[in-house]
Amino acid sequence: MKKPLHSKKEQFLLSSKGRLIGWGAADVKNLIKNANRAKAEKLHEKNRITIRDAECVFALEWLDSFVEKGITKAVVEKLNSRIAHVRYHHILMHSPKGKPYWRYVANGDQIDDPELCIAYGVSHLLASGALDGLKKCQVKDCQKFFIGRPNSKWCSKSCGSKFRVRKQRERNFNDYLL
Numbered sequence: 622m623k624k625p626l627h628s629k630k631e632q633f634l635l636s637s638k639g640r641l642i643g644w645g646a647a648d649v650k651n652l653i654k655n656a657n658r659a660k661a662e663k664l665h666e667k668n669r670i671t672i673r674d675a676e677c678v679f680a681l682e683w684l685d686s687f688v689e690k691g692i693t694k695a696v697v698e699k700l701n702s703r704i705a706h707v708r709y710h711h712i713l714m715h716s717p718k719g720k721p722y723w724r725y726v727a728n729g730d731q732i733d734d735p736e737l738c739i740a741y742g743v744s745h746l747l748a749s750g751a752l753d754g755l756k757k758c759q760v761k762d763c764q765k766f767f768i769g770r771p772n773s774k775w776c777s778k779s780c781g782s783k784f785r786v787r788k789q790r791e792r793n794f795n796d797y798l799l
């Protein structure tokens with residue numbers, strides 16, 4: 622497993638309406654849930670969708686490209702082309718344990734549309750290592766995203782047994798042909 626590029630303290634925060642918002646494990650879960658929802662409900666094929674639905678579609682597109690292409694230079698450049706204009710403040714943070722420390726805080730007011738919002742969130746999760754182990758279920762009619770071990774192939778136990786049953790059926794069929 623790759624090590625996260627940034628330690629927790631170095632992660633970028635988002636300032637929105639005077640509040641500081643960080644990124645954590647819950648964001649990965651939501652991102653994956655949204656992408657899976659977009660896939661299950663075929664949101665990308667619909668003509669009219671809500672902003673929430675649009676976020677799900679963008680999440681699906683990014684996760685698909687990560688799984689299909691890997692984190693290539695082109696993928697990183699595409700992410701940068703979306704988020705590079707966002708301005709950051711360098712803010713000194715108080716620490717109850719000792720000396721204060723610096724953090725970059727993005728201007729949340731500039732992150733105001735669903736495409737940008739998802740590109741920004743995805744970039745953080747990538748850089749923090751939170752998307753390490755991102756996989757797509759290998760059961761054809763599932764293909765849900767999940768975070769798994771390097772050798773895991775299915776999103777759930779039920780998909781695992783589905784896969785094995787189908788493989789067995791294929792094998793029996795081939796035996797029959799022989």
Ligand SMILES: [Zn+2]
Nearest residue numbers: 758763776780
């Ligand atoms: Zn599955």
